[in-house]
Amino acid sequence: MKLVRLGLRARFILFVLAGVGLVSGTMALAAFWETRNMSREAALDKVRCNVQLQAEKLSRSLNRVAQKPLDMAVALEVVPPQTEEDAFRLIEGFLKTPPMVYGMAVAYPPYTFRLGLRFFAPYVHWEGGGLRRVNLDSPSYNYPLQDWYLVTALTDKPVWSEPYYDEGGANAVMTTISVPVRKGKILLAVATADVVLENLGREVSLLAAEAGGWAFVVSRAGTFLAAPEEEWVMRETVFSLAEALKRPDLRKLGRAMVAGESGLESIKDWRDGSDAWLAYCPVGGAGWSFGAVVSENRIKAPAVALAKQQGFHAILGLAAMIGVVLLLVITLTKPLKRLAAGVRRVAAGDLSTRVEGVPPGDELGQLAADFNRMVDDLNHYVDELTHTTAAKERIESELDLARQIQESILPNTYPAYPGRKEFDVFGRTHPARQVGGDFYDYFLVDDDHLGLVVGDVSGKGVPSALFMTVARTLVKNAAVHYLDPARVLDETNRQIVPENDMCMFVTLFYGVYQISTGRLTYSTAGHPAPLLRRAGGQVAPLPQTGGMALGVYPEPDLGTGMVEIGLGDLLMIYTDGLDEAIDPDTVMFGLDRTLEWLAQIQDAPGPELLESLMARHKEFTRTAEQFDDLTLLFLRRRA
Amino acid sequence: MGTRRLYLLKFASSGRWRVAALACLCLVLLAFPAEAARKVRLRLLWVHQAQFAGYYLAQNKGLYAAKGLEVEIIPGGPGIIPLDDLTSGEVDFAVGWLAAGMEARSKGQPIFHLAQVTQQSGMILVAFADSGIRTVADLHGKRVGLWDNYLALAPQALFQNAGIRVRSIHQSLTMSAFLNRAVDAASAMTYNEYHRLYQFGVNWDELVVIDLAKQGLNFPEDALFCREDAWKDRPEVCRAFVEASLEGLRLAFDDPSLALDSVMRRINEANLASNRSHQSWMLDRLRDLVIPADKSRSMGCLDPRDYERVEGELLRNGLTYSPLPREDWVREAWRREK
Numbered sequence: 001m002k003l004v005r006l007g008l009r010a011r012f013i014l015f016v017l018a019g020v021g022l023v024s025g026t027m028a029l030a031a032f033w034e035t036r037n038m039s040r041e042a043a044l045d046k047v048r049c050n051v052q053l054q055a056e057k058l059s060r061s062l063n064r065v066a067q068k069p070l071d072m073a074v075a076l077e078v079v080p081p082q083t084e085e086d087a088f089r090l091i092e093g094f095l096k097t098p099p100m101v102y103g104m105a106v107a108y109p110p111y112t113f114r115l116g117l118r119f120f121a122p123y124v125h126w127e128g129g130g131l132r133r134v135n136l137d138s139p140s141y142n143y144p145l146q147d148w149y150l151v152t153a154l155t156d157k158p159v160w161s162e163p164y165y166d167e168g169g170a171n172a173v174m175t176t177i178s179v180p181v182r183k184g185k186i187l188l189a190v191a192t193a194d195v196v197l198e199n200l201g202r203e204v205s206l207l208a209a210e211a212g213g214w215a216f217v218v219s220r221a222g223t224f225l226a227a228p229e230e231e232w233v234m235r236e237t238v239f240s241l242a243e244a245l246k247r248p249d250l251r252k253l254g255r256a257m258v259a260g261e262s263g264l265e266s267i268k269d270w271r272d273g274s275d276a277w278l279a280y281c282p283v284g285g286a287g288w289s290f291g292a293v294v295s296e297n298r299i300k301a302p303a304v305a306l307a308k309q310q311g312f313h314a315i316l317g318l319a320a321m322i323g324v325v326l327l328l329v330i331t332l333t334k335p336l337k338r339l340a341a342g343v344r345r346v347a348a349g350d351l352s353t354r355v356e357g358v359p360p361g362d363e364l365g366q367l368a369a370d371f372n373r374m375v376d377d378l379n380h381y382v383d384e385l386t387h388t389t390a391a392k393e394r395i396e397s398e399l400d401l402a403r404q405i406q407e408s409i410l411p412n413t414y415p416a417y418p419g420r421k422e423f424d425v426f427g428r429t430h431p432a433r434q435v436g437g438d439f440y441d442y443f444l445v446d447d448d449h450l451g452l453v454v455g456d457v458s459g460k461g462v463p464s465a466l467f468m469t470v471a472r473t474l475v476k477n478a479a480v481h482y483l484d485p486a487r488v489l490d491e492t493n494r495q496i497v498p499e500n501d502m503c504m505f506v507t508l509f510y511g512v513y514q515i516s517t518g519r520l521t522y523s524t525a526g527h528p529a530p531l532l533r534r535a536g537g538q539v540a541p542l543p544q545t546g547g548m549a550l551g552v553y554p555e556p557d558l559g560t561g562m563v564e565i566g567l568g569d570l571l572m573i574y575t576d577g578l579d580e581a582i583d584p585d586t587v588m589f590g591l592d593r594t595l596e597w598l599a600q601i602q603d604a605p606g607p608e609l610l611e612s613l614m615a616r617h618k619e620f621t622r623t624a625e626q627f628d629d630l631t632l633l634f635l636r637r638r639a
Numbered sequence: 640m641g642t643r644r645l646y647l648l649k650f651a652s653s654g655r656w657r658v659a660a661l662a663c664l665c666l667v668l669l670a671f672p673a674e675a676a677r678k679v680r681l682r683l684l685w686v687h688q689a690q691f692a693g694y695y696l697a698q699n700k701g702l703y704a705a706k707g708l709e710v711e712i713i714p715g716g717p718g719i720i721p722l723d724d725l726t727s728g729e730v731d732f733a734v735g736w737l738a739a740g741m742e743a744r745s746k747g748q749p750i751f752h753l754a755q756v757t758q759q760s761g762m763i764l765v766a767f768a769d770s771g772i773r774t775v776a777d778l779h780g781k782r783v784g785l786w787d788n789y790l791a792l793a794p795q796a797l798f799q800n801a802g803i804r805v806r807s808i809h810q811s812l813t814m815s816a817f818l819n820r821a822v823d824a825a826s827a828m829t830y831n832e833y834h835r836l837y838q839f840g841v842n843w844d845e846l847v848v849i850d851l852a853k854q855g856l857n858f859p860e861d862a863l864f865c866r867e868d869a870w871k872d873r874p875e876v877c878r879a880f881v882e883a884s885l886e887g888l889r890l891a892f893d894d895p896s897l898a899l900d901s902v903m904r905r906i907n908e909a910n911l912a913s914n915r916s917h918q919s920w921m922l923d924r925l926r927d928l929v930i931p932a933d934k935s936r937s938m939g940c941l942d943p944r945d946y947e948r949v950e951g952e953l954l955r956n957g958l959t960y961s962p963l964p965r966e967d968w969v970r971e972a973w974r975r976e977k
Contacts, residue, residue: 140718145809147816154782154808154821162815165910173910221818221839223912234912240838244916251840258840 008336012329013322020321028314036303043299047211047279047292048264054207055262055281055290058200058217063285064099066158066177069191073181076106076189084122087113088133091124095131102126102170103194105136107149109187119143125169125194152178152190160286162223163197163234173197173234175225177286197233201226204290213294214271220287222254228271245270253278257289269293335364339371351379399434399462406435406465409472411442414607422515423450426606427633430577430614436629437464437506438575439472443479450513451479452520454573454633456527457506458549464504464629471496471506471550485510485523486545486558493525493550493558505551509573518565518637523558525550528576531598535568539598541591570609570636572598577630581617584624589617606634676709677876680730682721684861686812687714687905688913689891689921690830691734692898693756697887699901706879714909717812720788725750725864732880736860737941738949738958739789744968745959749867753972754881754939756861756888757928762793763833764849765817766824772847775854779803784810784817784825792958793856794826799956800855814839824849830924838917856952859945860928863972870970881972885939892926895919939973941965 006014072094081087091104103125113120119137126132136143143149152159158179166174174194181188200217204226208215214228222237232241238254241247250270256263262281269276275296283290297304335358342355353375358368416425427440437457445451453475457464471492478491489510496506509530511522522530522542526549529541547558565571574594581589597616601609610632617630683691694712697703703710713730715721721733722740726748735743740752764783766772772781775797783805785791791807798805808822814832817825818839827833836846851857863884865877891898902918929938936942946965953959 142718145717145811147811147813150809150811151816151819151821154816155819159815159819162813162912164912167910223839231907234910235906236914237838237840239840240914240916243838243920244914255840255842 008333009326009329012332013325016325017318017322021318024314024317028310032303032307032310035306036300039302039306040299043302044264044277047213047277047294047299050207050211051215051279051281051290051292052262054204054215054292055283058288058290059284059286061099062283062288065101065193065195066160066179066285068094068097068099068101069104069177069179069193070158072104072106072191073179073189076181076191077183080188084113084120084135087120087122088124091122092131095124095126101193102166102172102174102196105192105194106181107136107143107190107192109153109189110144112188148176148178148192149190152180153187156180156182156187160220160288162219162221163225165234166194170194170196175219197225201230201233208292211292211294212298213276213292215290215292217283218254218257218289218291220258222258225288241270253280256280257282257291258287260287260289266296267293269295332364335359335368339364339368342371342375346375346378351375351382396434402462402465403431403434406431406469409469410439414605416442417444420515422638423513424606424636424638425450425452425634426610427454427631428607428610429629429631430626431460431465431629432577432626433461435462435465436460437468438577438629438631439468440573440631440633441472441476442633442635443476445479445483445512448514448516449483450515450635451476452511452513452522452571452573452633452635453508454527454530454575454631455506455508456575456577456629456631458504460629463502467502467504467506467551471508475508475510479510479512483512483521484560485512485521486547486560489523489525489547489550489558490556493556494554496551497554500551503552505549507549507575511573513565513635518567518569519562520565520571521560521562523547523560525556525558528574528579530571530573531594532563532565533570533572533598533601535566537599539595565635565637567637567639568603570598570601570634573633573635575629575631577626577628578613578617578632580628581621581626581630582624583621589620593620603636606636609634676704676707678709678711679732679876679880680711680713681880682713682719682724682730682733683715684721684734684736685714686716686911687902687909688831688911689899689902689918690861690925692891692902692922692925693886693888694884695887695901695905696890696898697883700887700890702883702886702890703880706883708876708879708883710880714905717787722748722750722789722864725866728866731865731869732877733864734861735864736789736792736858737862737946738792738858738953740862740864741949741953741963742789742792742959745953745961745963750864750968751867751870751877752941752969753863753865753870753877754885755859755941755945756863756885756939757925758859758931758942758945759928760793760852760857760860761829761924761928762851762858762860763827763829764794764797764824764851765827765833765836766847766849767820767841768845768847770823770847772824775801775849776803778805778824778849780806781823782806782808782821784808784822786810786826790826792953793851793858796952796956796958797849797851797854797856800952830921830928834917834920834924838914857945858949858952859941862941867968870972874970874972877970878972881939882975885973888929888938891922892930895922898922937973940971941969 075090081090087106091106095104103123105121105123107121110118121136121143123134123136124131148161158177161176163173163175166172174196176192176194178190178192181191204215204217205228216224217226218238219225222239224232224236227233239251242250242254247270253265257280260282264277264279267276267278276293277299278291278293280289280291338355338358342353345353355368355371358365414426425442429436429438429440437460439455441453443451455471457467474492474495475488478488482488489508507526509524509527511520513520523545525547529544531539531541533539542563543561545559545561548556550556579589579591579594597613681694698710698712722735722743724730725733737755740750744750772778785794785807810826814825814835816822863881870877899915899918903915906913950963
């Protein structure tokens with residue numbers, strides 16, 4: 001996988017934003033969590049208080065209703081009505097005073113109101129704006145057996161009935177408060193007040209809407225008296241719903257509610273299954289319970305709003321942050337980009353490049369100034385290099401010319417004397433540089449005498465070449481006047497020494513070969529002794545004649561040697577560039593290898609011999625650089 | 640209490656209505672051609688509830704109509720004595736308890752037993768566990784809520800067998816007296832009030848149950864009755880009615896959801912304080928009471944041993960005065976004729 005290396009800007013922005021985002025995000029989260037919990041607690045507290053308040057309000061209004069039959073009981077005890085009419089009037093009086101109830105009744109135990117009258121239960125209720133009187137004395141109704149009478153009579157305390165539907169009367173769901181009327185231990189009557197539950201339902205649903213949820217009221221037995229679903233009222237209890245919905249938790253809550261406890265529980269709203277909170281509180285007096293269900297979302301709402309606001313601010317802040325970072329990065333990277341562009345241009349060869357617009361004073365300014373100075377230096381250097389190169393080229397071409405001249409002044413035709421079959425002569429020089437200090441020469445002194453010269457000027461290059469030219473000319477000149485080789489070299493030395501300010505010197509071999517006899521007279525002024533290969537294959541260097549190299553001392557003490565060269569003998573004159581050459585391991589070629597080679601050669605023309613030796617030589621030195629001029633001269637006597 | 644006296648009063652007052660009802664019936668028979676649906680009225684034992692789901696489905700699903708009957712179902716309730724309404728001619732058929740039928744018959748009411756719908760007793764007495772009541776004997780001198788008339792026959796037999804006296808308190812449609820601890824024990828049906836208490840937040844373990852069936856008083860309850868003359872004049876109508884009713888009951892057990900729909904519709908129309916989960920419980924319990932434990936027996940049959948047991952208990956406790964031969968008045972209308 002290839003990693004994409006992001007640009008400096010992108011990386012910078014990324015890192016800064018990640019860092020800032022992480023820190024501020026963590027802080028914001030912590031702060032949000034804290035405030036969320038606080039706002040949640042506050043919201044739950046509000047729900048709890050609200051439910052408590054509503055339960056108390058409801059309790060107060062119920063107690064006011066309950067007070068009516070209680071007051072009526074007092075009146076019945078103190079001033080018992082004597083006639084049926086009195087009883088009805090008494091009830092009407094109470095019914096007309098607030099708070100409003102649907103109807104009120106007084107039920108007497110059988111045969112207690114008046115002699116001979118079994119049932120008497122005057123009941124007055126509102127109907128169409130007026131009051132309607134009913135006597136509940138029907139034998140089939142048999143009120144002493146009705147709950148509202150019987151339970152109150154048996155328990156001797158006020159009882160709120162479970163909700164019931166008042167068929168034919170209010171045609172509405174009602175509940176009745178029944179209170180016993182007693183004189184001492186004797187039950188005088190049961191007084192009741194009927195409350196239509198519709199109003200309660202309306203009130204409760206209004207409250208619930210305010211609280212952002214739904215509310216309900218259940219009776220002492222858990223029956224719904226007011227509920228968001230109208231069909232729950234009277235028909236369902238908390239427990240029947242729990243059973244139908246298979247919610248044991250609801251049953252447990254219901255038992256807490258009917259037991260008169262208050263609480264706040266996290267539940268699943270059994271109407272829509274969402275997360276919600278149920279707060280419940282007893283309604284004092286009636287033994288009822290008021291409950292409110294508020295959805296978790298509603299509880300969370302302030303925290304969510306806060307989160308949204310904080311999120312919005314965070315995004316704004318982050319955007320501003322991005323702006324600032326971008327600005328910073330741009331001011332930092334713009335000079336860098338310019339520098340990079342400058343470097344690219346220079347690399348492409350544009351040395352007129354200058355980096356402009358980087359304000360001086362900081363590290364980047366310094367870098368730009370350094371860069372510009374570097375380009376200036378580079379320009380300067382390149383100029384110099386151009387000049388030097390031009391000069392070098394000129395010198396080289398001149399040297400090349402000099403080499404050609406040097407080569408041309410040495411005899412280089414073969415065969416050298418096509419008319420003379422008695423001998424074969426061939427020479428060649430390999431300068432270490434363009435021009436060298438080695439030289440060779442051969443010339444006919446007269447018809448029977450051949451002069452042979454091989455010289456090696458100290459040093460290399462142009463000075464040696466010039467000196468060599470002088471030495472060669474002097475030798476040739478002297479050879480014309482004298483036959484004795486030592487005399488020729490003495491003369492040459494005499495010419496060189498006085499004008500040799502440079503203290504250069506030259507080793508020289510000069511021999512005079514008598515063609516007719518094969519006698520060679522020679523002198524070796526500091527030069528290696530030539531090698532002679534007899535026709536039989538014996539190889540030996542010529543004896544040294546003694547004497548110093550020319551150009552140093554006025555009297556070099558030169559001697560003359562003489563040797564007879566037989567038919568087929570081969571004379572090889574060489575310079576120390578041959579035996580002193582080294583291979584890459586600095587082992588010298590040496591004289592032994594030359595002698596070996598010389599011993600095994602066949603009769604061959606001069607150039608071929610030379611090529612053979614040079615090949616052997618090259619094979620030895622291989623890659624080692626040639627550091628000295630090398631010159632070879634062959635002479636073979638023929639019939 | 641004055642249960643029996645009240646009953647006799649009713650009986651005495653119903654005599655002249657019997658004549659009128661017969662006249663009406665004759666008029667009806669004359670007025671309508673034979674092919675037209677025969678209109679009959681059924682008095683239920685109690686208010687609308689799942690106990691009567693079979694009759695509702697027989698009506699709704701056209702089972703009655705298929706047999707040429709147009710049945711008007713009239714709910715009962717506290718203070719209503721279906722067998723008296725039957726005798727008076729107000730209705731043609733009535734749902735009543737076997738023991739009640741026996742008592743009425745022994746008192747001379749001209750009624751015939753057509754089918755025994757429930758095979759066992761569903762009646763129990765309940766008390767709060769914290770009241771200290773554990774056995775029947777514990778009820779001595781206690782206030783016990785009892786329903787009107789024949790619905791109290793079995794408990795009264797129970798008290799007599801146990802040799803105790805209780806303070807009998809009239810029990811209404813609701814369990815309010817019991818819940819308010821106005822009584823120490825109350826009557827309850829396993830399929831109704833017992834579960835109502837649970838739906839009022841009373842846990843099962845907070846109740847002590849005295850099961851009458853386990854006290855040797857396993858009185859089969861719901862039975863279908865008609866008047867003697869109706870059976871004699873039009874036995875095929877009685878048979879058709881019983882067959883369709885039992886068929887409706889089978890349908891209700893097969894499709895409880897359908898049955899509960901029909902039950903709840905009537906409950907809502909009547910503004911009764913009940914709910915579907917309660918009716919569902921009732922239908923489940925009713926199934927246990929209706930389907931005979933002995934698989935070889937059909938729905939609607941009356942086990943002679945049950946008959947003898949009820950007859951014996953009533954006699955022994957002086958609730959009836961003379962033996963009541965089964966063949967005198969039990970007609971197996973549920974049995975398909977060849």
